[in-house]
Amino acid sequence: MVFDFFELKKIVNQKILDRLDHHFLNDIIPQSTAENIAIWIWNELKSEVPLYQIKLWETPTSYVIYEGE
Numbered sequence: 001m002v003f004d005f006f007e008l009k010k011i012v013n014q015k016i017l018d019r020l021d022h023h024f025l026n027d028i029i030p031q032s033t034a035e036n037i038a039i040w041i042w043n044e045l046k047s048e049v050p051l052y053q054i055k056l057w058e059t060p061t062s063y064v065i066y067e068g069e
Helices: 005-020 034-045
Strands: 054-059 062-066
Touching (some): 005 034
Antiparallel strands (some): 054 062
């Protein structure tokens, strides 16, 4: 096991969802494109979660993948 899903859910809820859900994204992430949101999520999680990539879906057929710098 690389990471406990219970712990991952707790971290993602606290650091990402609680901060973005029902908020005006441009107040948090300048130019809140899918690409910039994925980079922001990566930067928020990288110190606590071993990351390989972030895949952020805009629609059922449109997404962005970010794998860090």
